[in-house]
Amino acid sequence: MLQPAGYRALRVATAAAARERARSARLDFIIIITPLPGENGLELCEALRRDPSITPAAPIIGVVTGALPRELYLRWLRAGAWDCLALPLDVEQLLLRLGNYLRAKREADRVEEALLLDPATGLYNARGLKRRARELVAEAVRLHAALACVVFGLDPQPDARGSEPSTVGSAAVRDRVGLVLRTHGRISDTIGWWVGEELAVLAPATDADGTVKLAQRLVHALGTAPPEGGVSLGALEVRAGYEAVADIHAAPPEPEDLLAHASAALQRARAGDGGERIRRFQSSGEP
Missing domain, CATH: 3.40.50.2300 (Response regulator)
Known part of the structure; x- marks a missing residue:
């Protein structure tokens, strides 16, 4: 029929x-x-x-x-x-x-x-990330799978000549950042702008070890991206915070908590606790 x-x-x-x-x-x-x-x-x-x-x-x-x-x-x-x-x-x-x-x-x-979607870059915006987080949590619960979230902070720095730092908020620079992440990210990852100049990556079927490797790869890619099409990211200090759950089915989180936890871990990385550029989320009371 x-x-x-x-x-x-x-x-x-x-x-x-x-x-x-x-x-x-x-x-x-x-x-x-x-x-x-x-x-x-x-x-x-x-x-x-x-x-x-x-x-x-x-x-x-x-x-x-x-x-x-x-x-x-x-x-x-x-x-x-x-x-x-x-x-x-x-x-x-x-x-x-x-x-x-x-x-x-x-x-x-x-x-x-x-x-x-963010119209300038084609990446998800905060609303899109929340929507995808709900979908990915539901899928991971069904499959007893791992799920992780990484939030990256992009902090422009003066270059070696003392020039003013680049503005990540400009459309051209945001588009360049999006291209770098799409190039070095995985097809299965959901990538988007979270808050201000923070980017989030939702990574299905990724445990804590895999999340650290993912974060390291993208931190390096953003920090060393060469100029392209007349657009340079300039000198960037890139830090990351993440949350990774090995089996979502065992303890299903609220989807937005994944993003919030990774963002909180980023703030600790930015604060310089221990000098780590990549930090995992720790609940209150954890060392």
């Missing part, structure tokens, strides 16, 4: 498999055909809508067997479905609805993406 119209359909038989596939794949829409073995379709719809790794812009359509009374239709809408249909389906009608829904979803995705 869907494939002849140009859609690639992913079919699963159970609610558990549907949740797993919805989290791991970027789906344009979800159709829940009831009854489902082991779970109510309405409960699945509600669970998918609560899942932070699934965009609210993804249409969910319920399909029921038999009659579709008004109260059941309203229950599907309350559960977060965009629509509910009854078997047998009018294929032409369904395809027309899907076309309308997908145009709305793509426009919502475009607007949301613009709101999550």
Whole structure:
């Protein structure tokens, strides 16, 4: 029904498999055909809508067997479905609805993406970092995986000739910083501007040792980046703070706490405690 119209359909038989596939794949829409073995379709719809790794812009359509009374239709809408249909389906009608829904979803995705990015560099902004932190924490909880966050502080310094330090806030310099991080970062990393002239990197499947290596590599890259396109970063003092959790599932943090902890560790590194350029977050009471 869907494939002849140009859609690639992913079919699963159970609610558990549907949740797993919805989290791991970027789906344009979800159709829940009831009854489902082991779970109510309405409960699945509600669970998918609560899942932070699934965009609210993804249409969910319920399909029921038999009659579709008004109260059941309203229950599907309350559960977060965009629509509910009854078997047998009018294929032409369904395809027309899907076309309308997908145009709305793509426009919502475009607007949301613009709101999550820094227009000067194409990196995530603070809002985008928070959104990605929620998604990555949810994924790491599901996979029992590690997750880390590093926040870098860029402090311009006078050069050897005593010239005034460069301004990291300028659009050209920010763009150059973004290019350096994208070049030396990993494809799996989420990179963005956090607060002021601080940059954050969210690193999935990365333990404490891996986080230190990541931080060292990026600190070096930022501190030694050559001029390019007439833009120089000048003399930069680059420090970093990080938080790394080996198994997010064992003790799930609040997503924004990862960013806040790494930022707090950066402030300690900037304060010069112990002379370390890269510091791990330590809670109050830790030495």
